Amino acid sequence: MRNQIEFEVYGKYGLFTDPLTKIGGEKFSYQIPTYQALKGIVESIYWKPTLIWIIDEVRVMNPIQTESKGIRPIEYGGGNTLSYYTYLKEPRYQVRAHFEFNPHREDLIQDRNEHKHHNIAKRAVQAGGRRDIFLGARECQGYVEPCEYGKGTGFYDEIAEIDFGIMVHGINYPDETGRKERETRLWRPKIEHGIIRYIRPEECTLLRKTGEGHIKSFGLADIQSVDELYADYFQGEERG
Numbered sequence: 001m002r003n004q005i006e007f008e009v010y011g012k013y014g015l016f017t018d019p020l021t022k023i024g025g026e027k028f029s030y031q032i033p034t035y036q037a038l039k040g041i042v043e044s045i046y047w048k049p050t051l052i053w054i055i056d057e058v059r060v061m062n063p064i065q066t067e068s069k070g071i072r073p074i075e076y077g078g079g080n081t082l083s084y085y086t087y088l089k090e091p092r093y094q095v096r097a098h099f100e101f102n103p104h105r106e107d108l109i110q111d112r113n114e115h116k117h118h119n120i121a122k123r124a125v126q127a128g129g130r131r132d133i134f135l136g137a138r139e140c141q142g143y144v145e146p147c148e149y150g151k152g153t154g155f156y157d158e159i160a161e162i163d164f165g166i167m168v169h170g171i172n173y174p175d176e177t178g179r180k181e182r183e184t185r186l187w188r189p190k191i192e193h194g195i196i197r198y199i200r201p202e203e204c205t206l207l208r209k210t211g212e213g214h215i216k217s218f219g220l221a222d223i224q225s226v227d228e229l230y231a232d233y234f235q236g237e238e239r240g
Contacts, residue, residue, distance in 0.1 A: 001056070001098050002098065002114070002118075003098045003099045003100070003114060003117070003118050003121075004056070004096065004097065004098040005042075005045075005096075005097055005098070005121050005122060005125055006094070006095070006096050006125075006146070006147055006148065006149040007045070007094075007095055007125045007144050007145060007146055007147055008061075008092065008093065008094050008095070008144070008145050008146075008147040009041055009092075009093055009095060009133065009135070009142050009143065009144050010061075010062075010090075010091065010092035010093070010142065010143055011090075011091060011133075011135045011140055011141055011142040011143060012089075012090060012140075012141070013067070013087040013088065013089060013090075013091075013135065013139075013140045014029060014033070014087060014088035014091040014135035014136050014137075014140050014142075015027060015029045015085065015087050015088070015135070015136040015137035015139070015140050016029050016030040016032070016033050016034050016037050016088070016135075016136040017029060017030070017136065017137065018030050018167070018168075019168065025073075025081065025083045026083050026084055026085065026086075027083070027085045027086070027137075028085075028086040029066065029086055029087055029088050029136065030164075030167055030168075031064050031088070031164060032058075032060065032064070032164060032189060032191070032196060033058070033091075033093065033135070033136065034136075034167065034168050034169065034170060035055050035169045035170040035185075035198050035201070036168070036169070036170030036171055037135075037136050038055045038058065038093075038095060038097070038198075039053050039055055039097075039170065040134075041095070041129075041133055041134075041135075041142065041144070042055070042095070042097050044129050044130065044131040044132065044133050044134075045121065045124045045125055045129040045130060045131075045133075045144060046117075046120055046121040046124040046125075046129075046130055048111065048117070049102065049105055049108060049175065049216075050101060050102060050105055050108045050111040050112060050117070051099040051100070051101065051102060051117060052099065052100050052101070052102045052176055053097055053098075053099050054097060054098055054099070054100060054200060055095070055096075055097050055198045056096045056097055056098060056197075056198065057096050057195055057196060057197045057198065058093050058094065058095050058096070058195070058196045058198070059093060059094040059149070059150070059154050059194050059195055060093060060154055060155065060156050060191055060194055060195075060196065061092040061093060061094060061152065061154045061155065061194075062090055062091060062092040062155055063155045064088065065088070065089040065090065066086050066087065066088060066089060067086070067087050067089045068084050068085070068086045068087075069084070069085055069086075069087065070082060070083075070084055071083050071084070071085045087140065088135075091135060094147055094149050094150070094152075094154075095149075096149045099117065099118075099121065101114075102175070102176060103178075104175060104176065104177070104178040104215065105175070107217065125144065125146050126146055128143065128144050128145065129144045154194035155194070156191050156193070156194040157193055157194040158193070159191070159193065159194070160192065160193065161190055161191070161192050162190060162191040163188070163190050164188070164189050164190065164191075165188060166186055166187070166188055166206070167186065167187070167188075167189060168184060168185070168186060169185040169186060169187040169198075169199070169201070169204050170184075170185050170201060170204075171183070171184055171185065171210075172184075172185060172201065172207070173213065174213040174214055174215050175215045175216060176201075178215075180212055180213060180214055181209055181211065181212050181213065182209070182210050182211045182212070182213050183207045183208060183209050183210060184207070184208045184210050185201060185204035185206065185207055186204065186206035186207075186208070187199060187204050187206065
């Protein structure tokens, strides 16, 4: 597929929080990453408002294991409380994603240079991402490396199907939908021979409105200044 990147992301822990477990102050991770969490990882590798990243599919490389920890989070009113968070232990995924131009960003139409963005994205993967990578939560540091998607043995490659029931797919934001509201998407994922094939956001039929919003405006000068930052970064990397 055009504009596609492939990479492996891994870490010691992951926390893709099931929102149902946050009511009592506890957090329990989904067994697999949400579409939105993976999209956030890709956007930490490389993102500009001209683009929309689409997660195509993911290979689950390590067995799904959890580990609970006693945490003392800071309360809004001050002080600490005691909670138990349940993390994924040693998650590792191979990810395949591609970008498309945002049709709701007519103000950035001059930045729709497919070749430029694809090359920067591939170089950003080689560099391990342009921003810090997190596996669902900030305390779960992640690491990105380029890979050949499909290479290597995944733990679930020989298992025909694992169904995970209804879970969060992601969030619709005004700048990607053109609507002045935020929506939460739900879907029913499966692992089939080690692979999760994510449906596109517009294919999700279970939607819940969660608030209102508006499209943030960007100018061409903002885009050009970001391009200059990327050019300086990669030139410095080559000199090093």
